[in-house]
Amino acid sequence: xxxxxxxxxxxxxxxxxxxxxxxxxxxxxxxxxxxxxxxxxxxxxxxxxxxxxxxxxxxxxxxxxxxxxxxxxxxxxxxxxxxxxxxxxxxxxxxxxxxx
Numbered sequence: 001x002x003x004x005x006x007x008x009x010x011x012x013x014x015x016x017x018x019x020x021x022x023x024x025x026x027x028x029x030x031x032x033x034x035x036x037x038x039x040x041x042x043x044x045x046x047x048x049x050x051x052x053x054x055x056x057x058x059x060x061x062x063x064x065x066x067x068x069x070x071x072x073x074x075x076x077x078x079x080x081x082x083x084x085x086x087x088x089x090x091x092x093x094x095x096x097x098x099x100x
Contacts, residue, residue: 071096 003011049063070091071077077096080089 048065049061051059051061054060068088068090069080069085071080071089072093074096077089077092080086
């Protein structure tokens with residue numbers, strides 16, 4: 001059984017409506033980001049100091065929030081831009097400058 005054009009339009013409109021409602025709820029503050037204190041018991045608390053393992057296998061301790069970035073590859077530059085942190089980039093390599 002195939003759907004006719006009107007049914008497809010109605011389903012598409014409902015999907016758009018639902019996405020709009022959830023977006024408005026999130027942006028309007030109805031959906032709250034969990035407080036760091038509430039995340040401690042879940043095992044996903046992202047507080048500081050924090051220890052990570054870098055790509056060379058070294059343990060690195062981060063004591064405070066990172067607010068400035070230096071990017072060495074176009075991939076990392078793109079990721080920083082996608083996350084909306086482009087204004088916090090303080091250094092790039094020549095290959096990134098050539099690509100702009």
